Each structure stands twice: as C-alpha cells, then as structure tokens.
Amino acid sequence: MANFATHVGVAVGVGASLATGLTTLGYIPWDTGLNLLIFFVFGTLLPDIDVDNARPVRWVFNLFALFAALLTFSALTPTPSSGFWFSHPAQPGWPAFIGALAVWLIIRYPLSKLFQKLTRHRGLAHSLIVGLLWSLAWLHFAHWQFSGDSLVFWLQALALLGGFLLHLALDEIYSVDIEGIRIKRSFGSAMKVLDRRFMSGSIAVIILNLIMILALPNPEALLLWLKLF
Known part of the structure; x- marks a missing residue:
C-alpha cells in the first residue's frame, strides 16, 4: 500500500x-x-x-477532538443578555472551558484507543x-x-x-x-x-x-x- x-x-x-x-x-x-x-x-x-498508532489516526482524532471541543465551548457559553439601558456581552465561564477540555480528552484518548481496539486495518x-x-x-x-x-x-x-x-x-x-x-x-x-x-x-x-x-x-x-x- x-x-x-x-x-x-x-x-x-x-x-x-x-x-x-x-x-x-x-x-x-x-x-x-x-x-x-x-x-x-x-x-x-x-x-x-x-491503523493502530499511525499518523492518520492521531491527525484525524486530534481534529475531531478539537472540533468537538469548540462546539462544546460554544454551546456552554452563555448568550448575551440585554436590558433596557445596557446589555451584557457573553462571557465564557469555567464550565465552558472545563467542558471543552473534557470533550477533547475523551475523544482524543479513550475513544481513539477504543476505536483502534475494535477495528482492524x-x-x-x-x-x-x-x-x-x-x-x-x-x-x-x-x-x-x-x-x-x-x-x-x-x-x-x-x-x-x-x-x-x-x-x-x-x-x-x-x-x-x-x-x-x-x-x-x-x-x-x-x-x-x-x-x-x-x-x-x-x-x-x-x-x-x-x-x-x-x-x-x-x-x-x-x-x-x-x-x-
């Protein structure tokens, strides 16, 4: 190949x-x-x-993990609120950062290893x-x-x-x-x-x-x- x-x-x-x-x-x-x-x-x-531990696996799962983390961060970021006199911009808090990091780690390591274990080249x-x-x-x-x-x-x-x-x-x-x-x-x-x-x-x-x-x-x-x- x-x-x-x-x-x-x-x-x-x-x-x-x-x-x-x-x-x-x-x-x-x-x-x-x-x-x-x-x-x-x-x-x-x-x-x-x-392919176990090959570069395509690392690249693809890194991209998947990053993409999912960004979506998670966006989903957990509060929407801007507005009042009669002023508006509050959206401020991402710790839940957004922790959630995004958790999703990245889960996809990059446990899911990646599980996928390689369950599949064959x-x-x-x-x-x-x-x-x-x-x-x-x-x-x-x-x-x-x-x-x-x-x-x-x-x-x-x-x-x-x-x-x-x-x-x-x-x-x-x-x-x-x-x-x-x-x-x-x-x-x-x-x-x-x-x-x-x-x-x-x-x-x-x-x-x-x-x-x-x-x-x-x-x-x-x-x-x-x-x-x-």
Missing part, C-alpha cells in the same frame, strides 16, 4: 489541481477552492484511521460505503450546525469523498508490482464496496447511508451548480 507521505502528497497535488481548475474557470471563488483542498486532503486520511473503514457515510454525515451535520451556502457544504462533502476514493485507488495501484510483473496478495483489499468479514457492520452502514440519502438537504443547490458545466 502507499505510505502516509505518498497519500498526502498525491492528495495535495490532485486536490490543488482540481481546485485551481474550478477557480480559474470561474465555477467557485478562490476561498472556496482552498476550503475544498483542505477537505480533499482530510478525506484521504480517513481510510487509515483503523483494511476492514470496514476501508470500504466505499464508509467513504459515502463520511461524506453524507458531514453534509447533514454542516446543514444542521452551520449557516452558510448550501452549495459549499455539498462541495465539501464531495471533496471529502474524492479524497477518500483517491486513497483507496492509490493503495490498489501500489498492490501491483510493475517491475516484477506480479500482483501482490494485498490487491483487492483496499477498494471494496463493503467488508464481507464484518457483514453486521456493513449492513448497519448501508442502512445509515440510505436514511441520509432519503433526507438529503437541499440537493437543488448542487444540481443548479452542475448545470453550469
């Missing part, structure tokens, strides 16, 4: 080329292009979160249905949690999925020994639709995907953008 540096390097090259092309042709603004590049690179890290996390699940999950979460352009959320989800698929494709390419004209034993284990050795988990992921597909948020934004091509 391709190593960490190869995955990130290729993802940066491919993602930057796609973002530059869309920006140059006027389909997206430059700041959206940079945003999509970040999601594309992050997507290429996701298939390897089942090139298992369900390395399947196409899980790549789709990551993409749909972000799409629904972004529409639920943030206010913004629905099209940007759709493009972020597609960039995430694109990076994920690139990772699987690179692993399959590296399973072919071109010099020795042979196919390695790992060929076919990277890009698979589901994990047949974990059918219960695969079925659960398929059901989650179907539920989120049936409740797609504002697909019209993406369809109108695609008509520009």
Whole structure:
C-alpha cells in the first residue's frame, strides 16, 4: 500500500489541481477552492484511521477532538443578555472551558484507543460505503450546525469523498508490482464496496447511508451548480 507521505502528497497535488481548475474557470471563488483542498486532503486520511498508532489516526482524532471541543465551548457559553439601558456581552465561564477540555480528552484518548481496539486495518473503514457515510454525515451535520451556502457544504462533502476514493485507488495501484510483473496478495483489499468479514457492520452502514440519502438537504443547490458545466 502507499505510505502516509505518498497519500498526502498525491492528495495535495490532485486536490490543488482540481481546485485551481474550478477557480480559474470561474465555477467557485478562490476561498472556496482552498476550503475544498483542505477537505480533499482530510478525506484521504480517513481510510487509515483503523491503523493502530499511525499518523492518520492521531491527525484525524486530534481534529475531531478539537472540533468537538469548540462546539462544546460554544454551546456552554452563555448568550448575551440585554436590558433596557445596557446589555451584557457573553462571557465564557469555567464550565465552558472545563467542558471543552473534557470533550477533547475523551475523544482524543479513550475513544481513539477504543476505536483502534475494535477495528482492524483494511476492514470496514476501508470500504466505499464508509467513504459515502463520511461524506453524507458531514453534509447533514454542516446543514444542521452551520449557516452558510448550501452549495459549499455539498462541495465539501464531495471533496471529502474524492479524497477518500483517491486513497483507496492509490493503495490498489501500489498492490501491483510493475517491475516484477506480479500482483501482490494485498490487491483487492483496499477498494471494496463493503467488508464481507464484518457483514453486521456493513449492513448497519448501508442502512445509515440510505436514511441520509432519503433526507438529503437541499440537493437543488448542487444540481443548479452542475448545470453550469
């Protein structure tokens, strides 16, 4: 399989080329292009979160923990209050700081270790249905949690999925020994639709995907953008 540096390097090259092309042709603004590049690179890290103590695991769970901590801090920060003559700005207190720190520690350490213990490399996390699940999950979460352009959320989800698929494709390419004209034993284990050795988990992921597909948020934004091509 391709190593960490190869995955990130290729993802940066491919993602930057796609973002530059869309920006140059006027389909997206430059700041959206940079945003999509970040999601594309992050997507290429996701298939390897089942590798024990590997860099993708640390990076992904660090980002998850930071993101959850920021959301917790925001949720625990009191809203501004206003009176007849004056208003009180929101002042985050100790509960916000302690809550955010607790969430970060829980996700970064116990949950990260538990996830690695329950998963195996090139298992369900390395399947196409899980790549789709990551993409749909972000799409629904972004529409639920943030206010913004629905099209940007759709493009972020597609960039995430694109990076994920690139990772699987690179692993399959590296399973072919071109010099020795042979196919390695790992060929076919990277890009698979589901994990047949974990059918219960695969079925659960398929059901989650179907539920989120049936409740797609504002697909019209993406369809109108695609008509520009």
